[in-house]
Amino acid sequence: MMLALVGMLLLQMGAATRAIHDYNVYHPYTEIDSWMTGILIDNPDIVSIERYGQTYEKRDINLLRIGERTGAMKKVAWMDCGIHAREWISPAFCQYFIKQILQEYRVHGSRMAAMMKEMDFYVTPVLNVDGYIYSWLNGTRLWRKNRSPGTGSCSCYGTDLNRNFNVTWGTIGVSTNCCSETYGGTAALSSPEAASVTRYLEQRKADVLLFLTIHSYGQLILVPYGNPNLTAPNYGQLMKVGLAAAAEMKKVHGMSYRVGTSPDILYPNSGSSRDWARLAGIPYSFTFELRDNGTFGFELPEEQIQPACEEAYSGAMHIINHVHREQFNAAVSVATASLLGVLLATCVTVANNAF
Amino acid sequence: MSPALMRVLRVVVLLSAVRGAPLATVTLPPVILEPVPLEPVPVPSEPVRVDSGADQNISIPINTEQQQQQQQQVSLDVDVMLTGELNPNHYPARRAAQVVLHHLNTRYGSPYWWGALRQVHKATAEALGDSGRKYSLEVTLQDQISGTKETCTAEVVFPGGPAGGPPQVTTSYEGKSEINTQAQEEALYNQYNTSQNLLSGHNLPDSYGHVAPGMEPFWHLGGVASSFVMLKESSENTLYNMAQVVSVTQLATENNQLRFNYDVLLHEMVSQEIIHWKLLASWSPQEGVKASQMELLPKCHHCEPPQEH
Numbered sequence: 001m002m003l004a005l006v007g008m009l010l011l012q013m014g015a016a017t018r019a020i021h022d023y024n025v026y027h028p029y030t031e032i033d034s035w036m037t038g039i040l041i042d043n044p045d046i047v048s049i050e051r052y053g054q055t056y057e058k059r060d061i062n063l064l065r066i067g068e069r070t071g072a073m074k075k076v077a078w079m080d081c082g083i084h085a086r087e088w089i090s091p092a093f094c095q096y097f098i099k100q101i102l103q104e105y106r107v108h109g110s111r112m113a114a115m116m117k118e119m120d121f122y123v124t125p126v127l128n129v130d131g132y133i134y135s136w137l138n139g140t141r142l143w144r145k146n147r148s149p150g151t152g153s154c155s156c157y158g159t160d161l162n163r164n165f166n167v168t169w170g171t172i173g174v175s176t177n178c179c180s181e182t183y184g185g186t187a188a189l190s191s192p193e194a195a196s197v198t199r200y201l202e203q204r205k206a207d208v209l210l211f212l213t214i215h216s217y218g219q220l221i222l223v224p225y226g227n228p229n230l231t232a233p234n235y236g237q238l239m240k241v242g243l244a245a246a247a248e249m250k251k252v253h254g255m256s257y258r259v260g261t262s263p264d265i266l267y268p269n270s271g272s273s274r275d276w277a278r279l280a281g282i283p284y285s286f287t288f289e290l291r292d293n294g295t296f297g298f299e300l301p302e303e304q305i306q307p308a309c310e311e312a313y314s315g316a317m318h319i320i321n322h323v324h325r326e327q328f329n330a331a332v333s334v335a336t337a338s339l340l341g342v343l344l345a346t347c348v349t350v351a352n353n354a355f
Numbered sequence: 356m357s358p359a360l361m362r363v364l365r366v367v368v369l370l371s372a373v374r375g376a377p378l379a380t381v382t383l384p385p386v387i388l389e390p391v392p393l394e395p396v397p398v399p400s401e402p403v404r405v406d407s408g409a410d411q412n413i414s415i416p417i418n419t420e421q422q423q424q425q426q427q428q429v430s431l432d433v434d435v436m437l438t439g440e441l442n443p444n445h446y447p448a449r450r451a452a453q454v455v456l457h458h459l460n461t462r463y464g465s466p467y468w469w470g471a472l473r474q475v476h477k478a479t480a481e482a483l484g485d486s487g488r489k490y491s492l493e494v495t496l497q498d499q500i501s502g503t504k505e506t507c508t509a510e511v512v513f514p515g516g517p518a519g520g521p522p523q524v525t526t527s528y529e530g531k532s533e534i535n536t537q538a539q540e541e542a543l544y545n546q547y548n549t550s551q552n553l554l555s556g557h558n559l560p561d562s563y564g565h566v567a568p569g570m571e572p573f574w575h576l577g578g579v580a581s582s583f584v585m586l587k588e589s590s591e592n593t594l595y596n597m598a599q600v601v602s603v604t605q606l607a608t609e610n611n612q613l614r615f616n617y618d619v620l621l622h623e624m625v626s627q628e629i630i631h632w633k634l635l636a637s638w639s640p641q642e643g644v645k646a647s648q649m650e651l652l653p654k655c656h657h658c659e660p661p662q663e664h
Contacts, residue, residue, distance in 0.1 A: 026563055088562075141562045142598060142620065142629045160627075179654065181627035218624070256474070264445050267625050294596030295471060295499050297622055301564030 053196020067120030080124040085131030094125040096309035154178035159185035165276035173269030211277035218289035224278035226269040245315040252311040441478040448478035451490035457586040458524035464579030466572030467536035486515030521587040540640040553605035580636035583646035594624035612637035
């Protein structure tokens, strides 16, 4: 008991002496990495870090796994940020999201506290680590792809990770020129980054309820599929939930987000992670394109990080709440309905017997 | 046989060969760590619809290397070019509306007025002779500086045929109504109408989205001048925004116009390419903004910066 108390005191002290992480500025990768360690240290009861892959340049790809440990395999909500290097608001949002859910969890009796008993959040703050680091170098702020070298006679670097997943790979909205920003790679899952995601989730996909992949810019919520020849079996439901999420987002700061399939509202494309997740059987799969609409584009001012994250959070939470409710309260409502039925029958019987 | 038709035939063959797998699958083939062959593509029973030849290729300005890039853009001609009433939230109407904004910026833009598309309310499209197409739109635009919104109607004609050419735009817009920028424009003009301390700047905005307050008018001016380029480069397959002013350097005033050499990066959304242009912008409150000497710079593949160690 005394030891636990001392341990807790040390933890608190450690947390206090470590510099407070500023969620309103962009952080280079080393700072995000340190921050992840800090989150782990501050929340050892519900946070763990999993290394689930390596980038081309052999850097670790890590996710934070957040949820109460029950011993059993729990349902999962997946979020990844930073698949495209230049979209800096995306990793900033993952950091904000994690901070928020941890804060809410600590509020006794909160909805988040209940959710974390039943669900785990798997959040990858930066998926394309090599690309993100490269975008912090002088002159390459607008890099998009990973950093794998070209092959054959093509000497340019980089595969577009969001054209590299194995769903109708290489069919539309993608380039075979390795110098293009939408180069789909030498083959589906040729990039170690995309392969890490599929390899990791393939084993767990039956338990994954939601796949959210965060991008910028354009202020959109995209639903599967990127190839116009494919229709998701629950397209209607995805649109309904997506539109409701966009309505929530608009309430926060008045920003409009359009909702639809990529071929409808943006452009057709193939090999996206969102498409992979839907085809793998994950029922809810969305791409968020965050602020703005082109004024600053990829270089969203730091003053906008907080409002952008606040609205994105409300949209993401709307979807998460819906998914959670559908999965867990459905069981509760069935039980409640049966109970009510029994009670009603009993009342009727009693009433009948009374006369 | 045209390359477009060849691609279509290849696609039709491919699709017909892999018909049949159900859409709503829960189980997947086992994970393979090596590159995998193309997944079966479930197809609806109606045939692939084909357009006359305008495919999803982006119209990157002509330059040998970029021409090759354009031809290697893999695309299926599955979209019928829609005519009639369009969904205003879908991309065809949005792309045409963006063109309207570029046009308005060339006519009305200044260091203190820089328009952006806010919303498309209505849109229709019709085919013209010689495979041109005309869009009729009702849009709300917003000045990115003051936030003032206006609604107007517009027509955009995308010329067809091999010669192509820039889109032609007409609008009902009559000029900025509420915000009077005249005083600010004249003050700026007078401040910089000098041969001393010619202005220069770079990276507007910088990596963190910051623009120094004194440089904001020149960032806006860069955006407006870039609209001249973006207008002439636009097609139904593009959506342009200015990503960054790499550098701006003032030249001596000539014919009462302030003049600036601009080096800008444009973002083309459909291809996701960053396209580098140089241009000469001239401006005065009386004449507005003009752009000339517009020059495309090649994408520099071999100038990799020094690696961080």
